[in-house]
Amino acid sequence: MLSVSDLKAGYHETMILQNVHINVPEGKIVGLLGRNGVGKTTLLKVIMGLLPTKQGTVSFKGTKWEKERPEHRAGMGIAYVPQGREIFSDLSVKENLLLGKEALPKSQRSKNIPEEIFKWFPVLKEMIGRKGGDLSGGQQQQLAIARALISNPRLLLLDEPMEGIQPSVVQLIQNVLVKISKEKGISILLVEHKLDVILSCAEEFYILDKGRMVATGRCDEINAEDLHSHLAV
Amino acid sequence: MSVILMQLFNGISLGSILLLVALGLAITFGQMNIINMAHGEFIMIGAYTTYVLQQVFQQQFPDAFGTYFLLAIPVAFLVAAFIGLLMEKTIVKFLYERPSDSLLATWGVSLILQQTARSIFGAPNVAVAAPEWLNGGLSLAGMTFPYKRLFILGLVLLSVLFLFIYLYRTNSGRRMKAVTMNREMASCLGVSTRKVDSTAFAIGSGLAGIAGCSLTLLGSIGPTLGTAYIVDAFMIVVLGGVGKLKGTILAGVMLGIFSTFVEFSTSATIAKMIVFAVIILFLQWKPTGFAGVRVRALD
Incomplete structure (x- = not known):
């Protein structure tokens, strides 16, 4: 589904990512681990088209992307939930959700919110008329994920979605991610620094350290030594 | 009492005119962070469009002269919008996120537009004859409210209403609000x-x-018509809170009323100084203007 190879990218002259490779197969959840500041968010921004590539390729469904803008990539089936949710705080929950439909063809942009969204995140139905900024952190996170899912993506990029939210909501989000991956065949690239979250829902993992991929494999075969040397603070 | 009421009416009238000028700026400056120094020239374009229509009606359709002004409103909108679109496509779109460059470039455009108007219509101001039905005034409780100012007030209310319907009831308006709030995220959503x-x-x-x-x-028009209003318009947008339409409306009306009352008790020059001083003090106290964003803290 997504293939990144030999990628170099960064901000202006500062190179953050060095020769990064990553593959996200169809319908799988892939975890991306790493300490703070190693380039995880940068990688997601490059995939989404928010940052340019200096070298290497990003391919999605077999098509190589170069300078395609984020809106084009969203239209092709990538949805992005950034760190800090970035919901539109002055817009209502419904308006936030409807904005998620912008990536769909015009004929599919009805003003109805699909019931399955409320099935996954029931609290959003209760809050539908409230402003996004009035929601709690956990509710905002659910809104951000629901807004991404409403565009029927083929690949979901999640940047530390469990950060700073209560355990019951973490569990709810984990369940939804596993469910949509299995039932809808959505591929998920999950950036997370909590190992237990990755182990409980991802099938494959990558570890990023100082801008380089230093370890990869199946989650059930994860190596304690890798974890210790690249993730321990 | 009638003096105070009359001053209040004058203040609301001035505020409504300033608001009409500031509304457009609230969108271009508020949304795109483009300091469009040529905004005043779009006012001039609208005014000359009205002048041209008036000439056409006087010469070609004298019997329908009374209706020309109603036609001039949408035509002025369309002509100014078209030239604005042209400017965005050819100049401004290359200057996003380069505020000082865009400021200089749009200032250059404003000079070009002024000179173009001078070349076409001449340097002296020209008068635009209002239709007969806008002359005179409404007498009420010993006071006279000019029809022209009442008409402008109605036009401003209508413009605000249309803008609100556009922003809050249409998909295109929702997209515009989203881009204003978070451009990067809006593009990631498609x-x-x-x-x-x-x-x-x-x-x-x-x-x-x-x-x-x-x-x-309200008076004769010339190539530099817009420059008289542009500073006040920027002040209203900043005072209301950049990107906040409701704040802009409040700031426009308040600035109009405050200026009129201060001017009534002092003089035009001193009033301007006092208004500027009060705005500077207010912005020191509340830098985000009337409508600063309040968001529930995450977690």
Whole structure:
């Protein structure tokens, strides 16, 4: 589904990512681990088209992307939930959700919110008329994920979605991610620094350290030594 | 009492005119962070469009002269919006996120537009004759409220209403608000920010065109008509809170009323100084203006 190879990218002259490779197969959840500041968010921004590539390729469904803008990539089936949710705080929950439909063809942009969204995140139905900024952190996170899912993506990029939210909501989000991956065949690239979250829902993992991929494999075969040397603070 | 009421009416009237000028700026400056120094020239374009229509009606359709002004409002909007769109596509779109460059470039455009108007219509001001039904005034409780100012007030209310319907009831308006709040996130959701920018610039310029059209009712017009209003318009946008339409409306009306009352008790020059001083003090106290964003802290 997504293939990144030999990628170099960064901000202006500062190179953050060095020769990064990553593959996200169809319908799988892939975890991306790493300490703070190693380039995880940068990688997601490059995939989404928010940052340019200096070298290497990003391919999605077999098509190589170069300078395609984020809106084009969203239209092709990538949805992005950034760190800090970035919901539109002055817009209502419904308006936030409807904005998620912008990536769909015009004929599919009805003003109805699909019931399955409320099935996954029931609290959003209760809050539908409230402003996004009035929601709690956990509710905002659910809104951000629901807004991404409403565009029927083929690949979901999640940047530390469990950060700073209560355990019951973490569990709810984990369940939804596993469910949509299995039932809808959505591929998920999950950036997370909590190992237990990755182990409980991802099938494959990558570890990023100082801008380089230093370890990869199946989650059930994860190596304690890798974890210790690249993730321990 | 009647003096105070009359001053209040004058203040609301002045505020409504300033608001009409500032509405367009609230969109271009508020949304795109483009300091469009040529915004005043779109007022001038709207005013000259009205002048041209008036000439056409006087010469070709004298019997229908009374209706020309009603036609001039949408035509002024469309002409200014079209020229604004042209400017966005050819100049402004290359200067996003380069505020000082865009400031200089749009200032250059403003000089070109002024000179173009001078070449076409001549340097002296020209008068635009208002239709007969706008002359005179409404007498009420010993006071006279000029029809022209009442008409402008109605036009401003209508413009605000249309703008609110556009922003809060249409998909295009929702996209525009999303881009204003978070451009990067909006594009990640599939919103074409370039299209939204062009639309916003055209609407902002068009609103300035309507402001120019209404200003023809209050006096003669010239190539530098817009420059007299541009500083006040920027002040209103900043005072209201950049990107906040409700704040802009409040700031426009308050500035109009406050200026009128201060001017009534002092003089025009001193009033301007006092108004500037009060705004500076207010912004020191509340830098985000009337409508600063309040968001529930995450977690």
